[in-house]
Amino acid sequence: MIVREVKLKNGTKEQYSALDEAILTAQFIRNKAVRLWMDSKGTGKADLYKLCKDLAKEFPFAKKLNSSARQASVERAWNSIASFYARCKKGEKKKGYPTFKKHCRSVEYKVSGWKVSPDAMTINFTDGFEAGTFSLFCNNETREDILTLKINRVRVVRKADGYHAQFCFDADRKEEGEYTGNVVGLDIGLKYFTKDQNDIAVVYPQFLRKAERQLKKAQRRLSKKFVKGAKPQSQNYHKARKGLAKIHLKIQRQRKDWAIKQARCVVASNDVVVYEYLKIANMVKNHHLAKSISDAAWYQYTQWLDYYGKIWDKVVVAVSPNYTSQDCSGCGQRAKKALSTRTHSCPCCGLEICRDTNAALNILRKGMNILGVEYQNGTFGQKESAHD
Numbered sequence: 001m002i003v004r005e006v007k008l009k010n011g012t013k014e015q016y017s018a019l020d021e022a023i024l025t026a027q028f029i030r031n032k033a034v035r036l037w038m039d040s041k042g043t044g045k046a047d048l049y050k051l052c053k054d055l056a057k058e059f060p061f062a063k064k065l066n067s068s069a070r071q072a073s074v075e076r077a078w079n080s081i082a083s084f085y086a087r088c089k090k091g092e093k094k095k096g097y098p099t100f101k102k103h104c105r106s107v108e109y110k111v112s113g114w115k116v117s118p119d120a121m122t123i124n125f126t127d128g129f130e131a132g133t134f135s136l137f138c139n140n141e142t143r144e145d146i147l148t149l150k151i152n153r154v155r156v157v158r159k160a161d162g163y164h165a166q167f168c169f170d171a172d173r174k175e176e177g178e179y180t181g182n183v184v185g186l187d188i189g190l191k192y193f194t195k196d197q198n199d200i201a202v203v204y205p206q207f208l209r210k211a212e213r214q215l216k217k218a219q220r221r222l223s224k225k226f227v228k229g230a231k232p233q234s235q236n237y238h239k240a241r242k243g244l245a246k247i248h249l250k251i252q253r254q255r256k257d258w259a260i261k262q263a264r265c266v267v268a269s270n271d272v273v274v275y276e277y278l279k280i281a282n283m284v285k286n287h288h289l290a291k292s293i294s295d296a297a298w299y300q301y302t303q304w305l306d307y308y309g310k311i312w313d314k315v316v317v318a319v320s321p322n323y324t325s326q327d328c329s330g331c332g333q334r335a336k337k338a339l340s341t342r343t344h345s346c347p348c349c350g351l352e353i354c355r356d357t358n359a360a361l362n363i364l365r366k367g368m369n370i371l372g373v374e375y376q377n378g379t380f381g382q383k384e385s386a387h388d
């Protein structure tokens with residue numbers, strides 16, 4: 001599923017506070033659902049749906065919220081309950097017992113309670129809160145997705161710089177893709193953002209590094225203004241807090257835009273893209289790696305690879321990362337090496353190349369095996385001519 005975020009503009013103060021009320025109501029319903037589950041043993045999803053109806057009868061403001069949005073709120077509660085059960089079953093240390101939310105920032109609508117104008121320039125919220133019509137502020141690609149794709153959900157999110165609508169859809173738009181005859185295997189790494197089998201690296205851009213320095217500065221500014229035990233904190237503290245939040249948002253967006261552009265570029269210039277499936281949750285546990293990983297927005301990147309692959313009818317494959325950096329791409333010999341070893345030198349066949357390029361070659365071969373295509377020595381489907 002793909003999410004496109006659009007800014008909601010040109011609303012009056014009253015309209016925005018109507019959105020706030022809807023968000024508060026969604027939070028209220030979610031918390032009520034958690035409460036019910038805590039209080040009565042054996043509460044299931046069906047009971048929560050029933051609770052939805054009861055709440056609407058009991059509280060007039062709950063009735064104002066669109067009925068499917070009410071359902072979405074209890075589904076949220078159910079998600080946190082279900083994942084709590086799942087963690088218990090797995091015997092994980094941190095069980096994450098469902099708790100009440102105090103500062104929800106969003107409300108989720110399904111397919112009703114809102115209406116997008118035929119040109120996708122405005123959206124109208126039609127439920128009991130009567131938030132009314134807002135302009136949709138976004139780029140053309142996003143607008144086209146809103147016009148052409150089937151929207152499954154609309155989330156209204158309050159952020160540091162205003163209100164946004166997130167449109168969620170399945171990527172089933174089709175476009176004519178240009179076929180190039182190229183295949184690519186991508187190693188997603190720490191030193192580079194990606195490196196392919198031809199030794200071509202994409203580096204994480206300087207402007208994002210710069211933005212991160214800005215972020216650190218703002219964080220220091222904030223912590224200087226924090227007075228321990230003071231309640232409430234000073235005006236200046238809150239000013240600094242909001243400033244920091246805005247910088248965070250800006251970086252998030254820049255990073256996302258950059259990841260999307262990279263993904264678009266790679267899928268546009270190749271017919272087959274193979275990348276390795278990363279268990280990011282596992283890797284973030286390792287503190288040394290953590291920063292670079294979350295920085296690099298890999299997850300977003302891989303999601304957009306899939307997205308463009310679907311749209312342009314190209315093959316995008318994820319392979320398991322096991323041994324991709326250890327196996328020799330020349331002879332297949334497995335040789336263990338530390339993360340700090342930057343070159344791959346094979347004791348068996350004497351191959352000496354960059355470790356990431358070696359990994360990219362292995363990844364590409366793995367992907368080709370899945371697809372059932374022979375891949376050898378950089379030629380794709382022309383194995384016989386290379387030898388005779």
Ligand SMILES: [Zn+2]
Pocket residue numbers: 328329330331332333346347348349350351
């Ligand atoms: Zn070798």
